[in-house]
Every structure is written in structure tokens, then in C-alpha cells.
Amino acid sequence: GPIENYSPVTPARLENPEPGNWMLYRRTYDGQGYSPLDQINTTNVKNMVPVWTFATGVIEGHEAPPLVNNGVMFITTPMGQVIALNAKTGDQYWRYKRELPEDLFQLHPTNRGVGLWQDKLYLATTDDHLVALDAKTGKVLWDKKVQDYKKGQYLTLMPLIVDGKVIVGGSGGEFGVRGYVVAYDAEDGKELWRTFTIPGEGEPGHDTWSGDDWKSGGGSAWMTGTYDTDTKTVYWGVGNAAPWPGGLHPGDNLYTSSVIALDPATGKIKTHFQYHQNDSWDWDEVDAPMLVDLQRDGRSFKSLIHPGRDAIFWVLERTPERINYVNGWTFVHTDVWKGIEPETGRPIVDPAHKPTLGKRVDFCPSLWGGKDWPSAAYSQKTRFVYVPANENFCGGFTGEKLPLVPGQLWLGTKAEDIGLTVRPGADHFGELQAWDPASGKKVWSHNFPKSQLFGSVTATAGDLVLVGGTNDRMFRAFHAKTGELLWEQKTNSGIMGMPVAYEVDGTQYIAVQSGWGVDAQRIQDALAKGNTGLEDNVPQGGVVWVFAVKK
Ligand SMILES: O=C(O)c1cc(C(=O)O)c2c(n1)C(=O)C(=O)c1cc(C(=O)O)[nH]c1-2
């Protein structure tokens, strides 16, 4: 079968993947989340049916894409399991189970997938290790401690593999860590470089901090970066500042809530763009920007596109040396920004909606933002960006100065004080939005009256936009041009994971993991508690679903 003849994942295959495979987080290094497959399309998707399913036996948030390399599928689950399956039949080849320490506290019990390189796989774990596995057998090849889980340092992302380097970034923004991105040699696990997302003494940007705040200032880096193969630049998103209220860390706080451009050979920061300064809302901007060639104002340029957690849809220009602001607009209601400085791209904050010490401050959107980590997609056919947005949510908390205890939550507020509120008159929450990034116009949107939208989006050349993300357990396909709902299927649980498209022996499949948990669950609990009449029972438990068109 396919695993005996496992196809090594070469640099050339990652740079230019076969249309039928999905080997990187968003399929391609540019992060577009787009599949060129079109056998399943707007005409025949109505005949799409499940062909096999696979129960993982694990609860909590199943966020990883089912990766496919020439007929072999790899999925990961919360609690650090990796399962290899036959992508055509659903038969299991092997399963790896991480043994997690008894005293591990998982604020975000999840995993977003394994990195693929040659005949190996790389798993980043919530007990803060990086583990290399043999792709054919699941045997452990090496196991490196990245940092110390006892200090609130953990890993949830899929590693990014570039030129034989396994690149990961740490979580821990809610525990007062100092964030970093680190590269290991794919062969032997040797650490090659480590770049902190908060500059140390003597480094550029250090003066955007005062005193010792930088040592515990957050800036976690918990999502996979994107990669420009032409300029050899990795774009990596950086998380919230810690603790949350900005008054506890005065200054712009580079490089929190920013994108940094890294040289993958050395880890050197080439340039950066900070989406918003002195973050006070837990607005991690970790979802890496998409690399898209854009035409706008009569010229074509290489862009970075990032629909932000800060409610701003960012369009930037990337050059080998710089990242320039091009345009930004709000894509959901916010009362935090009064505008954006046109030259610099600096958002102008309304102090009335910026959390502070000793007084409750409310702000919109909520601390989950206009869009959290679930990825947007870009279709090369329609040239639209599809955003899993949340409208009509607000939040708030009272800032408080609390001592840092390593390994314990350090939010700058009491956890029970964090609110999710609904704007008066709200008639929906989740919004699947289609934007034309060149004109800045919204093309269509589909509203969800009774649910948040908390799942990654994938676009295909069949003009389909695929997404789960709602509390009714549905998996849906929309028409990429019009937004028409073309197909839906109820699944076992809610879907927060990433849909993929792949092909084996001439047949196209669509796959996704259903498995509710983590922050989709937290928003759900907050909504149900608010007596909004919303669904409060979204059963947990992971299942891989694979679909094809009935012949
Ligand atoms: O600051 C951090 O280090 C950090 C890490 C993570 C994570 O690793 O999943 C999340 C967040 N923050 C976060 O703010 C957040 O809303 C969130 C949602 C989820 C999820 O898996 O649904 N993870 C995380």
C-alpha cells in the first residue's frame, strides 16, 4: 500500500506541491488555503457523501488539517496523538501517543498538525517538546525539550519546515512568557537558532519597553508562519502583550501583535509591521499573513493579507527589506479604533475602550477579536479572501496588578471577570465574509443567527468555500462567487479544524476533523450562560470525515 512506498517530502515538493496533496498547514507556503482540485465543484457538490470516518477516541479541540501525501493521511489530536491512515480506505497504519506529565495544565489542549520532511514527521507538544517520528512506522527518532512546561510554556502549532529546518514558535502569552521562534535541524534535532519576539537589551526595538517588562511581556508565536520562496523570507505572526492591560507595560511593545520577517537560515529579523501598539485586549496577531499578488491603484505588487484579531483587515506590501502599510479597514464592528493613520498604518485608539487598572472597561469586538486563529482562505480563481469572522461580540475586564507566579495564569485581571457580551439588537454572530482585497469591497457574507463561527476556511478551484465552525455541528460548502449555501452535512461534533481537498487514484476527496473544544467551547459556554436561547450542547469527541461525490 501507499505507506510501504512512502514518498519522501522533498524541498521541491513543498515549494510546488502536486495538486492532489496537502502537505503544509495551508497547503502552500504562501498560506492561501487553496486547492487547485475541481472535480468536486458547484454543480456536483450536492451529491457529496461521506465515504469513510475514523473516531480518534480523543475529546477536546481537533484543529489539525488531515495532511495527505500520495495516499497516506496524517492527523493529530489534542493530547499529542498522531495517527497515520490510508487516505482512500481509512484503515489505520499506526498511532503515536504522547505521554503527558500528570501535572500538566493545558490552557489550550490542542494541536494543529505535524510538519512533513523527507521520511519524517515533527510534532510540537503541549508539554513543550518537539518530537521527530518515522513517517512509515510512527517510531520516535528524537525528542527535544524546547522550553519548560512548568513555566507555562507550551506548543500547539504545526511546525514549518524550510530547507531542512523545523521551525516552531511558543505559546504562553497568558502566563507571562517571553515569546520566541526557534529552528531545529530536521535530521538530528540540533538547535540552530532562537529568536525572541521581544528584543533584549541592545537590540533594536528594546526601547519600546520600559524597565524589566520585556522579560515577561508575552509575544508568543503559536501559529505556523508563511514563507516567500523567492526572497527566502518567513513571515511569522506574534501574539498578545502580557499581562493584558497596557498600563502594566507602557510603550509600543515590539514585536507583540506584529508580523516579523525572518531569515530562515539565521533567524535574523529582517523587518516587521506592528498591527497595533501596546496591546491590551489579548489580541494575538499570530495567524500568519497570506502572500498574494495584488493589483490595486493601477499597479501590481506583492502583498501580505491579514484579517486581524484587532478587527482590521490589513493589506500590506512586502519587499525584501520592508513591509509597507497599504490599506486597512474594519471588517466587524469595533469601538476601539477611531481610524488608522494613513501614512504609517498606526490605528488610533479610543482610550475609553482600552482596558486599564482598577476600573471595568468594555470593548468590541471581544477578546477573541474579529477573527481568532482560524484561518481565512484566498481563491486564485475568484481572487477573493474568505474570512471566518465574528460580529456583535464585545468583552471587558477590570485590570489588576498581580504578581507573576511561573506556570500560573497571569492575565492582569481575574479569570472569572472576563466577559463575553452581545451587542444590543444583535441578530447574528458568525459571519463568513468574502472580500475583494484589491478594492476593499465586501462581495458577500453569510450570517449565522445562532452561532459563532470558529473554524478555518478552505477554498477550491471547484469554486467551493468549505467551513465548519458553528455550534450546530454542520460542515458546509458555499459558492465562492455568490455565497450561496450549496451543501451541508451534520457531523458528530462541532468543527473547528481545517478542511482539505486531496486526490487518490483519480478521485477527489474533501476531509475535515470534527471535534469541538478549546475556545470554540469557551465562547459556546459564555453564550449559553448568557441565556441567549442558544444551543448549549455541542458534544465532544474527534472524528475524521472524508467525503466524495457519489458516482
Ligand atoms: O497567548 C498565547 O500564547 C496563546 C496561545 C494559544 C494556543 O496556543 O492555542 C491561544 C491563545 N493564546 C489565545 O489567546 C486564544 O484565543 C486561543 C484560542 C485557541 C484555540 O485553540 O482555540 N488557542 C489560543
Ligand SMILES: [Ca+2]
Ligand atoms: Ca493569547
